[in-house]
Amino acid sequence: MHKGYVSLILHAHLPYVRHPEYENFLEEKWFYEALTESYIPLINVFESLERDKVDFRISMTLTPTLLSLMSDNLIKHRYLRYLERLLDLTEKEIQRTQKYEPYLYPVARMYESRFKEVYHTYVDRYHFDIIGAFRKFMDAGKLEVITCAATHGFLPFIALHPEALRAQIKIGVDTYRRFFDRNPVGFWLPECAYVPEVDIPLREEDIKYVIIETHGLIYGTPRPKYGTFAPVITQGGIAAFGRDVESSKQVWSASEGYPGDYDYREYYRDIGYDLDFEYIRPYIHPDGIRINTGIKYYKITGKGDYKEPYDRKAALEKAAIHAGNFMFNREHQIRYVSGGMERPPIVVCPYDAELFGHWWFEGPDWLNYLFRKAAYDQQVFRFITPGEYLEMYPENQLSNPSPSSWGNKGYFEVWLNQTNDWIYRHLHKAAERMIELAEMFPDARGLKKDALNQASRELLLAQSSDWAFIMNSGTMVDYAVNRIKLHINRFTRLYEEIKKGSIDESWLRGLESRDNIFPDIDYRVYRPVTRPLYP
Structure with a gap:
């Protein structure tokens, strides 16, 4: 036994x-x-x-x-x-x-x-x-x-x-x-x-x-x-x-x-x-x-x-x-x-x-x-x-x-310190904006829906913990910084175009081809949460 x-x-x-x-x-x-x-x-x-x-x-x-x-x-x-x-x-x-x-x-x-x-x-x-x-x-x-x-x-x-x-x-x-x-x-x-x-x-x-x-x-x-x-x-x-x-x-x-x-x-x-x-x-x-x-x-x-x-x-x-x-x-x-x-x-x-x-x-x-x-x-x-x-x-x-x-x-210092703390104001703002879009357009169709889904992808890719970790470790820092900036900039442009109702379809299709992760993503996952934060 x-x-x-x-x-x-x-x-x-x-x-x-x-x-x-x-x-x-x-x-x-x-x-x-x-x-x-x-x-x-x-x-x-x-x-x-x-x-x-x-x-x-x-x-x-x-x-x-x-x-x-x-x-x-x-x-x-x-x-x-x-x-x-x-x-x-x-x-x-x-x-x-x-x-x-x-x-x-x-x-x-x-x-x-x-x-x-x-x-x-x-x-x-x-x-x-x-x-x-x-x-x-x-x-x-x-x-x-x-x-x-x-x-x-x-x-x-x-x-x-x-x-x-x-x-x-x-x-x-x-x-x-x-x-x-x-x-x-x-x-x-x-x-x-x-x-x-x-x-x-x-x-x-x-x-x-x-x-x-x-x-x-x-x-x-x-x-x-x-x-x-x-x-x-x-x-x-x-x-x-x-x-x-x-x-x-x-x-x-x-x-x-x-x-x-x-x-x-x-x-x-x-x-x-x-x-x-x-x-x-x-x-x-x-x-x-x-x-x-x-x-x-x-x-x-x-x-x-x-x-x-x-x-x-x-x-x-x-x-x-x-x-x-x-x-x-x-x-x-x-x-x-x-x-x-x-x-x-x-x-x-x-x-x-x-x-x-x-x-x-x-x-x-x-x-x-x-x-x-x-x-x-x-x-x-x-x-x-x-x-x-x-x-x-x-x-x-x-x-x-x-x-x-x-x-x-043993706590969170690796991902929040003087090497990487600048990223979070951008990540938090993008998250707020994504929630705003999901509430503003609860049932989008066609090109607008595609743009909203791509905005979700760009936010998710920017949120990867790997970028903050790489900045803290001091190796390949330029790549990590560029990835954060790239996805936040793409997200921001999508946010602005969606709100204006003027989406550059050619540019959007290019993004979908490059950042093609999560093909079944549904932006409505970002709809506002009404439940308690935790038990």
């Missing part, structure tokens, strides 16, 4: 980085890298576990923006070209390393095998349908996919306008239903940012649970009896699961986490920067900007600049050791905690999905080893999804969680 449960939750998200107006847009590469290094390798791990009849359970967020990118025909074919260029570069690297750097030749061969497997999965096995791949494991009962806000908007700030909050939540849920033909059980709060105002719109969409940061749960009122080892029910009737501190530290910590081990692949050393410019030029940005190619030959080695060649065998051995260590720690954690509980505890382990494969190259292998070891080498815990746990234990303590997020310092 198992003493408890472990729930792994991978949050897969990217902002909407689709730019049809450019043949090669640098930020679109974020999506191609995530597919190649994280999402498809994870699918391949699931395939291998299913093939070997290893039982596993895992939860994933596939955000509405990510689903939209995965399903877009333009992006699909651009990604195919990206893969073909990558395979071409790999073939050249095999020849180059064999002749000039034979100590790197085995690593080049590893990349050839890896990229061919990604190509086979994408093209031959799933025929460009990555969403269908995830749906397959959902249907098999192995994967619980949950949804998120429409454009990953930072809900505590959007909640100033209940209509805008409702729109982010409802459109996110509707997008999930469109792709998966079912209702989502869980909802990933963007940045794990909780405020009580989210409860009512979540309940209206029949959401059963959310994931919140550790202190958001344990500082709840009243204090949860079981800490983070059982969910609580909020005043609005939503189950809230808290992130486990110990398991998070083992994977996330920069100083103590597994990904920093010296045998693992070094992320920051890429041939896009290392090799001769003329040689690598066809495989970097057309403007001559050096970028990551995904081919990295060295292991972390240590904290200095000196790096040794990557040893794939040693890295896999270390991944197996770390998987065993994680399992061992969960066994002892659950043994200890279960002694003071009247039910089996659940250890909730949420991570960014892109950590596995993109940042931590061996992350998918670690998951593979972990599921296999847990299936055969222990009887203390079983992997479970939050939805399954709630079905088994639907009655939980009532507690009102504290406002919180999983950002630095």
Whole structure:
């Protein structure tokens, strides 16, 4: 009999980085890298576990923006070209390393095998349908996919306008239903940012649970009896699961986490920067900007600049050791905690999905080893999804969680500080105007309805929490600033043209082609809310 449960939750998200107006847009590469290094390798791990009849359970967020990118025909074919260029570069690297750097030749061969497997999965096995791949494991009962806000908007700030909050939540849920033909059980709060105002719109969409940061749960009122080892029910009737501190530290910590081990692949050393410019030029940005190619030959080695060649065998051995260590720690954690509980505890382990494969190259292998070891080498815990746990234990303590997020310092500072505070007066004003338009035109038709729907899209895209996060991090700041300004300016022009009754149809159709997310959007979601803000 198992003493408890472990729930792994991978949050897969990217902002909407689709730019049809450019043949090669640098930020679109974020999506191609995530597919190649994280999402498809994870699918391949699931395939291998299913093939070997290893039982596993895992939860994933596939955000509405990510689903939209995965399903877009333009992006699909651009990604195919990206893969073909990558395979071409790999073939050249095999020849180059064999002749000039034979100590790197085995690593080049590893990349050839890896990229061919990604190509086979994408093209031959799933025929460009990555969403269908995830749906397959959902249907098999192995994967619980949950949804998120429409454009990953930072809900505590959007909640100033209940209509805008409702729109982010409802459109996110509707997008999930469109792709998966079912209702989502869980909802990933963007940045794990909780405020009580989210409860009512979540309940209206029949959401059963959310994931919140550790202190958001344990500082709840009243204090949860079981800490983070059982969910609580909020005043609005939503189950809230808290992130486990110990398991998070083992994977996330920069100083103590597994990904920093010296045998693992070094992320920051890429041939896009290392090799001769003329040689690598066809495989970097057309403007001559050096970028990551995904081919990295060295292991972390240590904290200095000196790096040794990557040893794939040693890295896999270390991944197996770390998987065993994680399992061992969960066994002892659950043994200890279960002694003071009247039910089996659940250890909730949420991570960014892109950590596995993109940042931590061996992350998918670690998951593979972990599921296999847990299936055969222990009887203390079983992997479970939050939805399954709630079905088994639907009655939980009532507690009102504290406002919180999983950002630095645990509250909202990452998304509101001197680097990004200027954006909110524009976002709030646009939200007010969108609500005004929805009230002014309750039943628009034709061109006016199309313009109102496009105004909704522009507002949602401007509200993405990614832009404020990027400004705070100090990387790609110009892109984030430009995206905010672009969508706000488009929204403002639409607002003015709609009110004047003089809509530039040619310009509107161009916007619909470029920002074509949420094809079934209905601007009336912004109609004024008359219910209470929160329970």
